[in-house]
Amino acid sequence: MKAAVLGTGSVGQTIATRLAGLGHQVVMGTRDVAESKLRKTADAFGNPAIGEWVEKNPSVKLVTFKEAAAFGEIVFNCTKGVYGIEALTLAGKENLAGKIIVDISNPLDFSKGMPPTLTISNDNSLGEEIQKQFPNAKVVKALNTMWCGLMVNPAMINGGDHSTFVCGNDQDAKVQVKTILKSFGWAEKNILDLGDITNSRGTEMYLPLWVRVFGVTQNGAFNIKIVS
Amino acid sequence: MKAAVLGTGSVGQTIATRLAGLGHQVVMGTRDVAESKLRKTADAFGNPAIGEWVEKNPSVKLVTFKEAAAFGEIVFNCTKGVYGIEALTLAGKENLAGKIIVDISNPLDFSKGMPPTLTISNDNSLGEEIQKQFPNAKVVKALNTMWCGLMVNPAMINGGDHSTFVCGNDQDAKVQVKTILKSFGWAEKNILDLGDITNSRGTEMYLPLWVRVFGVTQNGAFNIKIVS
Numbered sequence A, B: 001m002k003a004a005v006l007g008t009g010s011v012g013q014t015i016a017t018r019l020a021g022l023g024h025q026v027v028m029g030t031r032d033v034a035e036s037k038l039r040k041t042a043d044a045f046g047n048p049a050i051g052e053w054v055e056k057n058p059s060v061k062l063v064t065f066k067e068a069a070a071f072g073e074i075v076f077n078c079t080k081g082v083y084g085i086e087a088l089t090l091a092g093k094e095n096l097a098g099k100i101i102v103d104i105s106n107p108l109d110f111s112k113g114m115p116p117t118l119t120i121s122n123d124n125s126l127g128e129e130i131q132k133q134f135p136n137a138k139v140v141k142a143l144n145t146m147w148c149g150l151m152v153n154p155a156m157i158n159g160g161d162h163s164t165f166v167c168g169n170d171q172d173a174k175v176q177v178k179t180i181l182k183s184f185g186w187a188e189k190n191i192l193d194l195g196d197i198t199n200s201r202g203t204e205m206y207l208p209l210w211v212r213v214f215g216v217t218q219n220g221a222f223n224i225k226i227v228s
Helices: A010-021 A033-038 A050-056 A065-071 A081-091 A126-133 A171-184 A197-205 A207-217 B010-021 B033-038 B050-056 B065-071 B081-091 B126-133 B171-184 B197-205 B207-217
Strands: A002-006 A025-030 A061-064 A074-077 A100-103 A138-142 A164-168 A191-193 A223-227 B002-006 B025-030 B061-064 B074-077 B100-103 B138-142 B164-168 B191-193 B223-227
Touching (some): A002 A081, A033 A061, A065 A081, A100 A126, A100 A171, A126 A197, A138 A171, A171 A191, A191 B207, B033 B061, B164 B197
Parallel strands (some): A002 A074, A074 A100, B025 B061, B100 B138
Antiparallel strands (some): A138 A164
16 A cells, blocks of 8 residues: 655654555655754654654655655545644645545644643534545544554553544545554454544544543553443 | 532432432432422433432432532532533522532533534633632532443443543542542542643543444443553
């Protein structure tokens, strides 16, 4: 599979590494390739800057958003929520048409202090806003409810037995995304399909609880398991 | 303990029954006692109307919001979120001063169709709004993240092993509420203190996910367990 990962932060790096490790052809999209390659300072959590990361991961080529979207048969939106629409716009509608966009982003707003609020919520969501603005793409919201380390390696905690969600308007696109999740280690029984893309409201509005649990535990390696 | 339960719906009925069963003296507050006693039609989920319920639960006296708050050493806000502030205002600031308000309510807005949105969220919450409007009460947000049957009987699922949250500004009030939760069957390790009352934003904003999981499972007897 030819995969485009949009976004060069820890989520993008983690998804790209995992996809490449599974044998897919992966490119990573960024706004300004030359500028990204110059970034060498790790973030506050010790995640490597993209300039350092690309040197250590030569199998993943760093290209523009547009080049990435043109290359990918499937597109992973791993941008920061506030930049997502802009990044996808730069990627180009023509390069996204007919393709699956796996939207992993969250509309977190850190500008008003911690913990973050959401830039969009309640009667709308980033997932459905992306679907509205890119009507010819097939947006599947997925994996946005946890730390990126768990997204691609659920077995890291609780024997892999915890919950993840998908939603989107295209049934076949969700089946394909589920297949990818299973290749990451997710058990079928732990992938809950919530329905159409408006259900992004549910998974995005869970983030204000997530950031608070993280605030208490100070360790991102946790998730929720739906028990009944 | 003398307990006031504000609200006559299934949450209020469930909390009142459980508290009375544990030997506490319980009154239930409503807007109009005479009108409430006339209500005899079960709701869409088969929960008994309050008029029927009081006949079968003579140990719980039905009184006005004001009489209930005056009686209770602790007050459980089990009203529908959109009526909560009004009900507490009718209960009277003077009757709430110095007391713990266990706020179980959620600001669900069903007026725009299903699933509900929230009337207040993101940079505010019902829990903190109640604390602001009743500054001399000690508001502890608790139990609002699940179906009421589980609130008082967590052992009903997964051997009682799943998560609940408390938050509030008064440390001693939270300790007292935790003691009540433990008397309901909650294990200490499963009660996560998120911090001050602003953390109500987290537990209330989880509701949009809860209603969607319920939409898929069609059974309220589920909860989340934080796993790590």
